[in-house]
Amino acid sequence: MSITCFIKLCVVAAVFSLAGYYAMPFLAMGGSPEPSIFATGLLIGTLFGGLLVALNPLAKGSKSNDNVLYVGNIPFNAREDEVQRLFEAYGTVKAVRLVTGGPNKRPKGYGFVEMDKAGAIEALTLNGSEFGGRKLRVNSAKNKTTH
Missing domain, CATH: 3.30.70.330 (RRM (RNA recognition motif) domain)
Structure with missing residues (x-):
């Protein structure tokens, strides 16, 4: 994985973490879920980011030079x-x-x-x-x- 892919993955993870942080209080049914919000968002972001990297053919180094x-x-x-x-x-x-x-x-x-x-x-x-x-x-x- 290149450094740019790693940076993109971190950005996606951070975005999902922030989204989870701000959306969770509206979705929480009592209790205090704050400690797990960041970890949950980070996990979801990493999974989605990894999926994006896996599906991106240029990230896998399959760029074609056939021409x-x-x-x-x-x-x-x-x-x-x-x-x-x-x-x-x-x-x-x-x-x-x-x-x-x-x-x-x-x-x-x-x-x-x-x-x-x-x-x-x-x-x-x-x-x-x-x-x-x-x-x-x-x-x-x-x-x-x-x-």
């Missing part, structure tokens, strides 16, 4: 617009990002292409094809956390 392609072995002199033109033959290109690094921001020879899903599947056929005198490596991008 993002890793492109490796790109010529160092290639420009983003050239890579975009190459991939546009297979579908709509939403974004191209060539990775650069070091103090001179030189190209590292790889990048990412985001396309519509059908186009991304078709563009996988570019794997092993020549571009600028180099054989491209094209496959589905993976999240860093899944390596």
Whole structure:
């Protein structure tokens, strides 16, 4: 569970605790339930918060990158617009990002292409094809956390 999920869970628990604190006096039939109000609200909040986290597919790390392609072995002199033109033959290109690094921001020879899903599947056929005198490596991008 990420820290943001944990914070959301705590917020939901606190909201239910406060709701229980203010609603319980109206629902209580005699006696003094104050000591258990906070604990009850916290329990209910935690249960509902946990349910929300469990049902949220992004919280479980199942974010899909099916439409993002890793492109490796790109010529160092290639420009983003050239890579975009190459991939546009297979579908709509939403974004191209060539990775650069070091103090001179030189190209590292790889990048990412985001396309519509059908186009991304078709563009996988570019794997092993020549571009600028180099054989491209094209496959589905993976999240860093899944390596």
